Amino acid sequence: MRILKINSEIEKAISQILTYELKNPAITGIISVTKVDTTADLEYCKVYISIFTPNGDRDEVFNQIKHSAGFIRKELCKKVELRKVPYLTFYLDDTYSYSENIENKLEEIEKSRKEAENGNK
Numbered sequence: 001m002r003i004l005k006i007n008s009e010i011e012k013a014i015s016q017i018l019t020y021e022l023k024n025p026a027i028t029g030i031i032s033v034t035k036v037d038t039t040a041d042l043e044y045c046k047v048y049i050s051i052f053t054p055n056g057d058r059d060e061v062f063n064q065i066k067h068s069a070g071f072i073r074k075e076l077c078k079k080v081e082l083r084k085v086p087y088l089t090f091y092l093d094d095t096y097s098y099s100e101n102i103e104n105k106l107e108e109i110e111k112s113r114k115e116a117e118n119g120n121k
Helices: 002-021 058-067 069-079 095-119
Strands: 030-038 044-052 087-092
16 A cells, blocks of 8 residues: 555656656657556666657657656655655556557458448448
């Protein structure tokens, strides 16, 4: 139960840091923290993020965020009161793009099914 509360606090704090305090011009678009998973000993923290960029340079934005991990951890120290602030490892959450890909494939199947029905008439 305690680790769930810590994960929630870390998630909120990192979201705020990414949105308001990280002053890197290369980090653009909408960035959301989708999940935080901290080890019980508070040594490490996996941070899953989704990135939506208008110009499609999601990988570059992700690399810039990974490069800023030290700054984000330092700011996290100020926002969350923990005896030990974990080392952050960022992971790209592809859940949205995965579901979007499945949706596109389903639409293609539906379209080809309708075309086959119309061709048989």
